[in-house]
Amino acid sequence: MSQTLTERILGGSAGEYIDRRVDRAYVHDGTGVLTVEAFHSMGVQRGMNPEKISVLFDHICPANNGLTADLQRELRQYARSGGMIFSDCGGGICHQIMSEGCILPGEVVVGADSHSCTGGAFGAFATGVGATDMAAIWASGETWFRVPETIGIKLEGRLSGAAEAKDLALSVVSRLGMEGATYCALEYSGEGAGTLDMEDRLCICNMGVETGAKNAIFYADQICREYLGSYGHDIALQIQDDCSYLREITIDLDDIVPVIASPHRVDSGRPVADLAGTGVDQVLLGTCTNGRYNDLQRFAGIVRGKQVKIRTIVVPASRDVLLRATRDGILADLIAAGCTVVSPGCGPCLGMHNGVLGEGEVCLSTANRNFKNRMGVGGSIYLASPGTAAATALAGYISEPEVWE
Amino acid sequence: MITGHAVCLGPDIDTDLIIAGRYLRTKDRSVWGAHVFEDLDPSLAGRLSGAVIVAGRNFGCGSSREQAPVALREAGVVAVISPLFARIFFRNAINVGLPVLEADLTCRNGDQIAINLDCGTLSSAGTIHPFTPLSPRMREILSAGGLVQYWREKA
Numbered sequence: 154m155s156q157t158l159t160e161r162i163l164g165g166s167a168g169e170y171i172d173r174r175v176d177r178a179y180v181h182d183g184t185g186v187l188t189v190e191a192f193h194s195m196g197v198q199r200g201m202n203p204e205k206i207s208v209l210f211d212h213i214c215p216a217n218n219g220l221t222a223d224l225q226r227e228l229r230q231y232a233r234s235g236g237m238i239f240s241d242c243g244g245g246i247c248h249q250i251m252s253e254g255c256i257l258p259g260e261v262v263v264g265a266d267s268h269s270c271t272g273g274a275f276g277a278f279a280t281g282v283g284a285t286d287m288a289a290i291w292a293s294g295e296t297w298f299r300v301p302e303t304i305g306i307k308l309e310g311r312l313s314g315a316a317e318a319k320d321l322a323l324s325v326v327s328r329l330g331m332e333g334a335t336y337c338a339l340e341y342s343g344e345g346a347g348t349l350d351m352e353d354r355l356c357i358c359n360m361g362v363e364t365g366a367k368n369a370i371f372y373a374d375q376i377c378r379e380y381l382g383s384y385g386h387d388i389a390l391q392i393q394d395d396c397s398y399l400r401e402i403t404i405d406l407d408d409i410v411p412v413i414a415s416p417h418r419v420d421s422g423r424p425v426a427d428l429a430g431t432g433v434d435q436v437l438l439g440t441c442t443n444g445r446y447n448d449l450q451r452f453a454g455i456v457r458g459k460q461v462k463i464r465t466i467v468v469p470a471s472r473d474v475l476l477r478a479t480r481d482g483i484l485a486d487l488i489a490a491g492c493t494v495v496s497p498g499c500g501p502c503l504g505m506h507n508g509v510l511g512e513g514e515v516c517l518s519t520a521n522r523n524f525k526n527r528m529g530v531g532g533s534i535y536l537a538s539p540g541t542a543a544a545t546a547l548a549g550y551i552s553e554p555e556v557w558e
Numbered sequence: 559m560i561t562g563h564a565v566c567l568g569p570d571i572d573t574d575l576i577i578a579g580r581y582l583r584t585k586d587r588s589v590w591g592a593h594v595f596e597d598l599d600p601s602l603a604g605r606l607s608g609a610v611i612v613a614g615r616n617f618g619c620g621s622s623r624e625q626a627p628v629a630l631r632e633a634g635v636v637a638v639i640s641p642l643f644a645r646i647f648f649r650n651a652i653n654v655g656l657p658v659l660e661a662d663l664t665c666r667n668g669d670q671i672a673i674n675l676d677c678g679t680l681s682s683a684g685t686i687h688p689f690t691p692l693s694p695r696m697r698e699i700l701s702a703g704g705l706v707q708y709w710r711e712k713a
């Protein structure tokens with residue numbers, strides 16, 4: 154019988170427990186500390202090639218206090234002396250750095266962060282694990298998986314009007330619900346998938362875990378090949394087999410409209426129009442969901458030559474994104490419009506620095522999660538696309554992107 | 559045999575609610591136990607010693623932070639039961655030696671719960687309930703006390 158892409162990569166059928174070699178493993182400044190600690194406690198030797206391991210600082214970067222700085226100092230030293238790939242503060246968000254040419258189709262990639270599902274955009278099996286699991290992977294170079302059942306998501310048509318990939322991602326999460334795909338793979342296919350660029354696919358796969366999914370995946374096609382080609386890789390295309398899914402849903406991209414999720418549920422998406430006029434204190438453009446070059450470009454396209462009315466924080470997802478936006482003037486446009494640009498990384502997404510919310514404050518964020526108190530105790534988060542974020546920044550209240558275009 | 563008193567919780571308890579991000583930057587585990595569920599209900603922490611948490615669906619969704627199951631253990635939780643766990647939390651819990659069982663119970667606070675992982679039985683206030691069996695490897699990891707101890711035994 155034919156297999157889903159996830160079954161093909163893992164080499165097993167849904168429900169089977171398998172041991173699988175890991176091709177790439179990464180941690181960030183938060184989970185890396187615990188991974189090293191667990192690794193030492195295990196009393197083992199590292200079996201995995203250090204060049205397959207990346208330590209990427211992003212969560213609280215640069216450090217916000219002495220305690221964080223000390224933990225980062227130890228981990229930095231460990232990564233450097235161990236010959237691992239290391240990216241210090243300012244390099245960017247781990248998932249973004251991995252997506253800049255470090256993940257190839259068919260690979261098994263694990264990250265010690267729940268949004269490690271992002272890398273499925275390249276036709277890889279990419280998933281999140283905890284710190285202790287990661288320590289065991291450093292020791293053995295492999296881990297066990299239960300091969301997941303797959304939910305097929307067939308995309309038709311093409312995004313139109315003000316709709317963005319984020320609006321599709323939020324629509325999928327709302328349709329499946331926060332636990333709707335628990336333990337499953339989400340496999341995207343269909344002609345509509347071929348209309349999405351790599352940044353779009355990364356945004357969509359990034360939000361896979363919000364449905365409880367183990368991984369989300371697109372087939373590596375010509376678009377993927379060109380993107381990875383720009384990083385010097387020559388990849389083979391993945392062709393879809395006639396496989397059987399646990400269930401299959403079809404989405405017509407032409408039906409997608411700008412969507413917003415309300416506090417504190419990520420699956421509460423509804424048309425932005427329904428909430429237009431709701432007051433907002435802060436806008437956040439960034440995170441591993443929407444801090445990429447095309448997101449900054451989209452945002453700048455709306456605010457250029459105007460002034461934002463509320464505090465607006467822009468966090469480029471990586472140094473590469475920041476550099477591109479600097480070179481072509483996008484950054485200058487954002488700054489001139491009144492935005493505050495902070496160092497590449499997670500920024501205020503996890504409520505540690507660079508834009509923590511106060512009691513009763515409301516943020517419209519382009520992130521992937523709006524759990525209670527995530528960006529600060531007593532704060533509330535709406536989730537939407539960069540276009541909606543730009544329109545909201547200009548209006549000072551929730552606003553549809555169309556109004557400002 | 560694992561026994562404890564039931565503490566009932568609702569559905570969709572995410573890992574930010576189990577232990578808030580502001581307490582993560584430390585290696586001192588007791589900090590996590592002290593602040594467990596602080597943003598959900600600060601009175602909960604005091605009731606968790608020897609407790610079996612019986613939660614609604616989708617327990618442990620969200621961030622991959624392993625501090626969440628560690629916080630529960632530190633606070634004295636002996637097992638967690640939910641009809642459906644978020645997968646990273648589930649795996650992390652086993653790895654830190656916290657038994658997690660998929661079962662659908664009606665929960666009353668204070669009910670006595672008894673779990674026998676080897677025989678695969680679970681009883682609550684005297685009534686037997688089925689639960690999804692753990693794989694042999696998960697049981698081995700749990701009986702070692704967690705993945706670190708499991709590896710130490712192998713090393």
Ligand code: SF4
Pocket residue numbers: 211212246266268440441442498499502503520521
């Ligand atoms: S940007 Fe936010 S969601 Fe993404 S890895 Fe960082 S903290 Fe997590």
